[in-house]
Amino acid sequence: MAPIKFGTDGWRAIIAKDFTFANCRAVTQGIASYINCNNLGKKGIVIGCDNRFMAEQFAQECARVMAGNGIKVILLKKAGPTPVTAFTVWEKETSGAIMITASHNPYYYSGIKFIPEYAGPALPDITDVIEKEVNRVLSEGKVYELDLAEAVKLGLYEECEIEREYRSHLLKLIKGEYFGQKSLKVVVNPMFGAGIGYLDQILAELGCEVRAINNYRDAFFGGNLPEPTAGNLGDLRRAVLAYEADLGLALDGDADRFGIIDRNGEFINANRFMSLLLDHLIKTRSFRGPVCRSLATTHMLDRIARKNGLSVIETPVGFKYIGEALRDKACMLGGEESGGLSIFGHIPEKDGILACLLAAEMVAYNGKSLEESSGDLTNEYGTVQSRRTDIEVSNEDKNLILEKIADYSPKTVAGLKVDSLSRVEGSKIVLEDGSWVLVRPSGTEPLFRVYVEAGDKSMMEAIQEEVSRSLGLTD
Numbered sequence: 001m002a003p004i005k006f007g008t009d010g011w012r013a014i015i016a017k018d019f020t021f022a023n024c025r026a027v028t029q030g031i032a033s034y035i036n037c038n039n040l041g042k043k044g045i046v047i048g049c050d051n052r053f054m055a056e057q058f059a060q061e062c063a064r065v066m067a068g069n070g071i072k073v074i075l076l077k078k079a080g081p082t083p084v085t086a087f088t089v090w091e092k093e094t095s096g097a098i099m100i101t102a103s104h105n106p107y108y109y110s111g112i113k114f115i116p117e118y119a120g121p122a123l124p125d126i127t128d129v130i131e132k133e134v135n136r137v138l139s140e141g142k143v144y145e146l147d148l149a150e151a152v153k154l155g156l157y158e159e160c161e162i163e164r165e166y167r168s169h170l171l172k173l174i175k176g177e178y179f180g181q182k183s184l185k186v187v188v189n190p191m192f193g194a195g196i197g198y199l200d201q202i203l204a205e206l207g208c209e210v211r212a213i214n215n216y217r218d219a220f221f222g223g224n225l226p227e228p229t230a231g232n233l234g235d236l237r238r239a240v241l242a243y244e245a246d247l248g249l250a251l252d253g254d255a256d257r258f259g260i261i262d263r264n265g266e267f268i269n270a271n272r273f274m275s276l277l278l279d280h281l282i283k284t285r286s287f288r289g290p291v292c293r294s295l296a297t298t299h300m301l302d303r304i305a306r307k308n309g310l311s312v313i314e315t316p317v318g319f320k321y322i323g324e325a326l327r328d329k330a331c332m333l334g335g336e337e338s339g340g341l342s343i344f345g346h347i348p349e350k351d352g353i354l355a356c357l358l359a360a361e362m363v364a365y366n367g368k369s370l371e372e373s374s375g376d377l378t379n380e381y382g383t384v385q386s387r388r389t390d391i392e393v394s395n396e397d398k399n400l401i402l403e404k405i406a407d408y409s410p411k412t413v414a415g416l417k418v419d420s421l422s423r424v425e426g427s428k429i430v431l432e433d434g435s436w437v438l439v440r441p442s443g444t445e446p447l448f449r450v451y452v453e454a455g456d457k458s459m460m461e462a463i464q465e466e467v468s469r470s471l472g473l474t475d
Helices: 021-037 055-068 082-092 124-139 148-153 163-173 176-181 199-205 234-243 270-284 300-307 319-329 352-366 370-381 395-407 457-470
Strands: 011-014 045-049 073-076 096-100 109-116 157-160 185-189 209-212 247-251 258-262 291-294 312-315 333-336 340-343 385-392 416-422 427-431 436-441 447-454
Touching (some): 021 055, 021 109, 021 124, 045 082, 055 073, 055 148, 073 082, 082 096, 082 109, 082 163, 082 352, 109 124, 148 157, 176 352, 185 199, 185 234, 199 209, 199 352, 234 258, 247 352, 258 352, 270 333, 291 300, 291 319, 300 312, 300 370, 319 333, 319 340, 340 352, 385 457, 395 436, 436 457, 447 457
Parallel strands (some): 045 073, 045 096, 073 157, 185 209, 185 247, 291 312, 291 333
Antiparallel strands (some): 011 109, 096 109, 247 258, 333 340, 416 427
16 A cells, blocks of 8 residues: 555545554554654553544554553543543643544544644654654554553553543633623534534533534434535524524534534634634733734734734644644634634644634623624724635646746736745735735645635635636636
């Protein structure tokens, strides 16, 4: 088989084709070698899994290999969210965690994510070392294993429940007193995934009237992608309107990303929500720190931050870089346009459950819908229109387009002067009025992602049309 490669958030592959027990053992052996080479073995490791097909069995396979390498295993007793697994690393002070998850990928995928001892996504300097060790094991190395019954006798294996501690921690981050001002009606949609039983229970504890849909395990995710995008949340939208709810809240397959439906049935994208959230945090929290966003995320965050005396940190795409800024720069908010965020005081890992609770807190505090709050935000900070378009190309065309991107250095776009051009990832052009466009290739598929933001829809479309035509992304 082809060498195993770690993507933006771990290794993912099709079950039974590449994601096999043998490859699962090899990847775990590579992680175990990394842990022991860095003298972290005595701290132990957490192992968690999502709701995908045979996830528990893959988790136990990982446990056998870790125990075989002399590393104590703390196995989460039942399937759960990625942020809960990361929180356990923080709570138990372990060397890290293995999470069996393919997040929002189709049902026939599974994956392995390594979460280091700082409880956030692994950076490339870690995954590169693990990747090399994994492929060495596949070609010539040995996998060490230990029966779990023997591991228990040797004190190398235990099972753990952490839900109570995790919920208690979240309730410290949320302003529970705001919920007493308005009794919210909320519909929760965990999309058949690992977030079942978390968000609905916490909201009920906060005094909300909660109804849940798709809140039982289905390894096929109802035949849909477990990704909380506008196109995948039609059932949540219908439930919100039928129930006359204040809010609809969704989680992806491993509950590290969020989706929001307003009371009028409108989907609130991550860019818009994070702008509202930053404004809300500034008004309701005393702590101040930088704001961190990926280079593909709305610059509305920049407007809000700078008007309130806060600096902005821009990172490459991937929450691992945002997590690093959250750790090292004490950021008050870190987020990305694909629906991942965290805040100061929480783990440096994206957490959809926290994001949804903050959305509910905001509605309870303002007594307004998110649409109404958006109007207030526009009055104070102006308007932006954002769009992301994924354009599929052939493998041949992809190479040609990459060459064009490398040479593309326009002086103007859509009649506006170019203020700056960055090639950190793909090509990002910022124009004189603050509008911007980013074109970047997918790391795993033959497609390009085009992100555009401007003050109004017509300018946004003009920028996208000109750049796409110049790079051969449209006829």
